[in-house]
Amino acid sequence: MALAIYNTLTRQTEPFTPLVADHVSMYVCGPTVYSDAHIGHAMSAVVFDVVRRYLEWSGYTVRHVMNFTDVDDKIIRRANEQGRDPMELAESYTLAFLDQLGQLNVLPATAYPRVSTTIPQIIQFIEGLIAKDAAYHASNGDVYFRVRADEDYGKLSRRAVDDMRSGARIAPDEAKDDPLDFALWKSAKPGEPAWESPWGQGRPGWHIECSAMSLHELAEQIDIHGGGNDLIFPHHENEIAQTESLTGKNFAQVWMHNGMLQLAGEKMSKSLGNLITIDQFLSEHSADIMRLLVLSGSYRAPLVYNDEVLADTQRKLERIMSALKPAHGTATNGPVVETLNAIVAKAPADFRAAMDSDFNSAAALAVLFDLVRSINAARDAGVGGEPFAAGQARLRELAAVLGLRLEAPSASKTDAAPFIELLIELRAELRKAKQWALSDLVRNRLSELDVQLEDSPNGTTWTTKG
Ligand SMILES: [Zn+2]
Structure with a gap:
């Protein structure tokens, strides 16, 4: 028996062989940091933490990268609503999520790249795509990926380009050569975070960050790319298109996707307002x-x-x-x-x-x-x-x-003390009445709860382990 993993790309469970013996490269899409992380985020983090822990237990050295999307429309909108700086808002939610991952016993990733710290690599990536005519600088100042240039676009989500093009949801856009083309670089608008680029001030589109980070932190080809199954289209489809158009090589060997957490039959999401945050969950x-x-x-x-x-x-x-x-x-x-x-x-x-x-x-x-x-x-x-x-x-x-801590719930000394004193008093009465079996039962059951009794001529004292 050897490890076999279900690959969304092939819709098959396949034997797993890493590209480099004994080493596994794994990229997992992280959150857009604009609000409190919910337990759906925790689910994805735990799923890939278990994957990593099992690979490590199996003898592999795992290089695990998870990104933070800290430049995004949602962050900018939220920051404007609250009168905050978008980068400061993103930073506070990033730090909060990292803390929550620690509480959830999720092993720290090898690297946590963020959009704001990957801008040079993103620009270089886009320049590479333009040089291959897989992207173009449009009349509105944006840079778009040319979907038509990618022959197997749609292979992960199994969507036909012609069907997508005729789909009513895709509105024609004058600046784009094709309505399916997607933004790699967005020209700056007033009041938004922006960086200098060969195409003027602007910021990256969403999908390009993961292609650039994966290339920068891992390699042209990686073993496992993971994320929630809501990312298959368009995000992962576009990542494949970008990376494979640049490198001419297959991007990830295995595409792993976790299911969604459902509350009352619906996907837990910010837009549906049916959220349980990680902090709320861990408080109980x-x-x-x-x-x-x-x-x-x-x-x-x-x-x-x-x-x-x-x-x-x-x-x-x-x-x-x-x-x-x-x-x-x-x-x-x-x-x-x-x-x-x-x-x-x-x-x-x-x-x-x-x-x-x-x-x-x-x-x-x-x-x-x-x-x-x-x-x-x-x-x-x-x-x-x-x-x-x-x-x-x-x-x-x-x-x-599996990442289970199995720690005894820490009944703090102050919480349990009156009850322990009560049991000691009761045990003293039992001993007076020569009820030895019952008094021993009290002692033994307390011992199971890590409460040790010490009898002396002056009475009984107690201690707890830890
Ligand atoms: Zn991603």
Whole structure:
């Protein structure tokens, strides 16, 4: 078995072989930073973080680039509405998103290029396209990509150029040679951020940034290009057209697209106003819950988000956490130990088989749940010591490949203190009444919650781990 990935370009699941042995280059389209990121953005980030973590666990060195679109109509409009500087507004949302990615346990990308820091490379790219007659400087000052010059335009989204041209939605534009042509460079308008260029003051169109950044940060040809499936057309189609027209080579080997997060049957989006921001989500739930939500389904399918799904995900996390409670027994042999050892030994291969099948994270989670069942059964049967620790270590190891932290919810000392004091008082009464079994139960259950009791002639004190 080897890794196979579904490729949107071919509509096939294909064996994956990187262009350079042991190295993977991966470019993922990032957000346009004009408002608070929502959990749809979190979904995409988590999907490609899991891809990266799995590739790294498989021995590859991954160069992972994600861009920030910090020059865009939406940013300029929002900044004007709020009386702010567009670049300052973009910067504040960029920093906020980077912080949220850290909270979500998403590994930092190798590079985070932004439009505003890539202008020379973008201009150079456009000059290259003009030199090949794949782009032209129009009478209105803009520079357009010449779609007609690209013979296989439409190959990713499987749209025929003639159908698109006759489509009613494309309005003729006097400045363009063809209504399908799209802007690479927009001439400056008053009050907008602008940069000097061979075509006068202006700013880049949206699509060109990713072609230029990918070329600059990675190479002419890359292994994986990713993003949400709402980017297939026109964004990724145009990226392919730009890059392949310039280099004459195939751009990305594999085009990976994640499904959209859906709230009440609709795609979560700013325009529909059905947003849950990442900050809102993380104020109520852990990052592991977000990750388990994503991991429980296929990354290519829509992710339905509602209270029921959320409650189900919470139960899943509790089930996994239950396996991390300490053992009380000391048995290190016998049939239960043998079963546990066998499951611990074969879990990595099962996990790999699941993930090799187009990152089937739901099947990979099933392997984790098999481990959870065996660990808990072993604890109940009095197993402890090395075999039990090995089971928990394996669970943590595989969970980490999926980016799960599995941290005990940090019940802060102040929150839990009155209840712990109450239980200690109750236990003292039980001991007075010689109810040893019950008093030991209180001590043991507290110990499972990482609260350690210490008895002394002066009474009982308690400490918590961490
Ligand atoms: Zn992009």
